[in-house]
Amino acid sequence: MIDDLMKETVEESLKYIPKLIVGIDKVINYIDDGMYVEANNLLVSVIDGLNWSVQAITLTMPLHGYKLDMEKVNESLKTLMSGIENLDYQLISDSLNYEIKDILSGYINYCRKGELN
Template sequence: MEKEKIIKEVFESLLEYLPKIIIGIEKNIDLFRQDREEEAVNLLIQVIEGLQWIFTVLGQTTETLKSNGIEVDASRINDVFIELLDGVKNQDYVLVTDLMEYEMLDILKDLKLRLENKSID
């Protein structure tokens, strides 16, 4: 019983956090596009930490999500995240911005929609 309660709380935290990380990523994209690199890099650190938390939660709840009809493409998420980290390491902020805008936002918005339409039992 306790495990189900914890999973439900984690699920609710994830659902509450997703809109915040989406807004943070959109702001980060804008900062990079405006050549406000120092601000963008500072925010990027927070974004990466937030993404790590999300991916940890998804990794630990994959079976529960799946049993509730929510499929998570962990390999796609992982691939994009690794590319994102490589871009950061190489200071390729055009790549980082593109990955956030055209890959990560899609993944997170899709996940948010699917989670909003389900409840975890």
């Protein structure tokens, strides 16, 4: 039962995270275009998606074997939150583009190579 739930969660994450990355790219584009209200509105959903994704990856690690570097994740999220708190849209964009997307892409690429346990 638990294995089935883990498999289902991994499958869902492999469908969802690429969509989340598209959403991240939209936030970045909104910021680049000076559309900060739109960026902020979408950023709320992106943060919710990040929360779910990190939990899904962490909880299903026994199945896929990908070790999420939680120190890196936490540091990236701190940077993102600092950008949000200070309305530093360049920091938000850079954090999403160069840190958070890399973390999510690393997981997707690992799983797509078929290296599941």
